[in-house]
Amino acid sequence: MIGAITAVIIRELTRFQRQRGRLVASFARPLLWLVVIGAGFEKLVPTEGTVSYKQFLLPGLFGMVVLFSTMLTALATVHDREFGPIRMLLVAPLPRYVAVIAKTVSSAILGVIQAVLLFPLIWILGLHPSFGALLELLGAIALGSLALGSFGMVIASRLRSIENFAGIMNFLMFPMFFLSSALYPASLLPGFLQPLVRADPLTYAVDLMRHPLLRGLYPGNLGTDYTVSFDVMVLVLFAVVLIALASLLFGEEEHLGRILLVEPPRAKGRRLPRPRLGLRRRDGASGSPVPLGEATPAD
Amino acid sequence: MSAAPAIAAAGLGRDYGRVRAVDAIDLQVQPGEFFGFLGPNGAGKTTTIRMLTTLLHPSRGEARVAGGDVIDDSLAVRRRIGVVFQETTLDLDLTAEENLRFCTRLYGLSRRESKERIDEALRLFGLTDRRHMRVRSFSGGMRRALDLARGILHRPAILFLDEPTLGLDPGQRRRIWAFLQQLVAEHETTLFLTTHYLEEADPCDRVAIVDHGRIVALGEPDELKRNLGRDRIDVRTDRADDFVAQVRELTGLEPQRAQHGLSLFADDAGSVVPRLLPLTAQGVEIGATHPTLEDVFVDLTGRGREAA
Numbered sequence: 081m082i083g084a085i086t087a088v089i090i091r092e093l094t095r096f097q098r099q100r101g102r103l104v105a106s107f108a109r110p111l112l113w114l115v116v117i118g119a120g121f122e123k124l125v126p127t128e129g130t131v132s133y134k135q136f137l138l139p140g141l142f143g144m145v146v147l148f149s150t151m152l153t154a155l156a157t158v159h160d161r162e163f164g165p166i167r168m169l170l171v172a173p174l175p176r177y178v179a180v181i182a183k184t185v186s187s188a189i190l191g192v193i194q195a196v197l198l199f200p201l202i203w204i205l206g207l208h209p210s211f212g213a214l215l216e217l218l219g220a221i222a223l224g225s226l227a228l229g230s231f232g233m234v235i236a237s238r239l240r241s242i243e244n245f246a247g248i249m250n251f252l253m254f255p256m257f258f259l260s261s262a263l264y265p266a267s268l269l270p271g272f273l274q275p276l277v278r279a280d281p282l283t284y285a286v287d288l289m290r291h292p293l294l295r296g297l298y299p300g301n302l303g304t305d306y307t308v309s310f311d312v313m314v315l316v317l318f319a320v321v322l323i324a325l326a327s328l329l330f331g332e333e334e335h336l337g338r339i340l341l342v343e344p345p346r347a348k349g350r351r352l353p354r355p356r357l358g359l360r361r362r363d364g365a366s367g368s369p370v371p372l373g374e375a376t377p378a379d
Numbered sequence: 380m381s382a383a384p385a386i387a388a389a390g391l392g393r394d395y396g397r398v399r400a401v402d403a404i405d406l407q408v409q410p411g412e413f414f415g416f417l418g419p420n421g422a423g424k425t426t427t428i429r430m431l432t433t434l435l436h437p438s439r440g441e442a443r444v445a446g447g448d449v450i451d452d453s454l455a456v457r458r459r460i461g462v463v464f465q466e467t468t469l470d471l472d473l474t475a476e477e478n479l480r481f482c483t484r485l486y487g488l489s490r491r492e493s494k495e496r497i498d499e500a501l502r503l504f505g506l507t508d509r510r511h512m513r514v515r516s517f518s519g520g521m522r523r524a525l526d527l528a529r530g531i532l533h534r535p536a537i538l539f540l541d542e543p544t545l546g547l548d549p550g551q552r553r554r555i556w557a558f559l560q561q562l563v564a565e566h567e568t569t570l571f572l573t574t575h576y577l578e579e580a581d582p583c584d585r586v587a588i589v590d591h592g593r594i595v596a597l598g599e600p601d602e603l604k605r606n607l608g609r610d611r612i613d614v615r616t617d618r619a620d621d622f623v624a625q626v627r628e629l630t631g632l633e634p635q636r637a638q639h640g641l642s643l644f645a646d647d648a649g650s651v652v653p654r655l656l657p658l659t660a661q662g663v664e665i666g667a668t669h670p671t672l673e674d675v676f677v678d679l680t681g682r683g684r685e686a687a
Contacts, residue, residue, distance in 0.1 A: 171457055
């Protein structure tokens, strides 16, 4: 089981390191938010404490990186299942939950790596966390990645094809980002949105990351929403329940069967040429009196 | 035929909603057998393979594979089988070696075993010098070869192959086939394969022809051909009219016109051809063809399909 999980992690890391575009995107997106949104909001939001809006926003951007990374990895799972390597996992003598855990853990690791690559921003924005606080931040990112990674796996297990990507982006990733505490303290959102805010794992992940970064500062209106132990508890609960759910959903092959057999959702242009049945006689006698070749099997 | 069968299915069927993909499959495959599963597209071949490899739950019936039930002992079954899918399962961004190592890790092989088997598999498929190249740069044939190598790394007792030569050129197909035959001979691996290149099924020990989710014929390729009967004897001449009477007289059979001259149908060409030999003195060529598996296949499935 450990071997299998290691195998999946090594594979994901190797792929990640070869996909330069992904790395660039994972850098560019949060920087854009920081520079543009951060600067704009900073002018608008009155600060009551010693925390600047950009400093407040930083954990939200770590959360964003983790959210996008884990969701993209989850979507890659859908592609994998249609075309490739995940089927090696499915025919290997491993229980389904091992495949799910392996995928979740590797997705979380990629999320952590990408967030850590942005760590220099901490000092650039004038924060000086202690070494202990940095470790705490790392732990928060890891736990948040795990919770979001398992959430991604549940989504992936129900997705028919990667073509739903735009829908996922618009109706899941962005709402999750905006409804979390990433851009503003969650408590500022109106009451009718609160149920959604509280159902969003990103809310707790960002909150947990914000604790060590803003510790010792006087945040005023730009503070954390929950206690550390509450955040940890909720995230662990999310991770455990969602991994269990994803294992259940992946174990049930009905869905997989539908995807692979009845409605193959092939991306255009990737379709293999469907070979015709070789219903020609080998002797090549064209004037064969035997009626041949009319048989075109229905697809 | 004394040992427990490698594969035993009884009434195995699967629906997707209201679509009946596989109706009811009954079959037994003996250990070491080279078994071909033929049928047109949509006949239920892939669904059957997926049920036998524990990837899909049957809607009805049961199956035992490599001594285990496909539902209750799915892990044990998966440990003893290898599966090569129709589409590649390789990761195109990884090298050949990395792909194989991913696989040996999944099966929990030790580092040494893993290295030995990967070396052997790469050598066997002529991929040693491409070991460190990314699979994306491989041709279709090389990818398929690597896929096969992956399927046998853990030395499965039964290897399932879904259209192993789909989309390959004839040279690549021949190489894959030579390897499969070698695998059966050396490791006594049971092979279960689907194909719709019918001429490829000839080397199989036994063949099942499946259509509309049911087995419509099962037997040795020769046996199936014999059941279809009817060898064809060709009389090649451009003066067909001159020979009709003679041919009828010599053989007692009614010749039919064909572009190359005349054709006769008989259960056994061997007894008819000698009687026609005198005609060769007049510049006529005599030839005979046994029915191919394709003929059997068309006979069993093709004509019925036209209406469908």
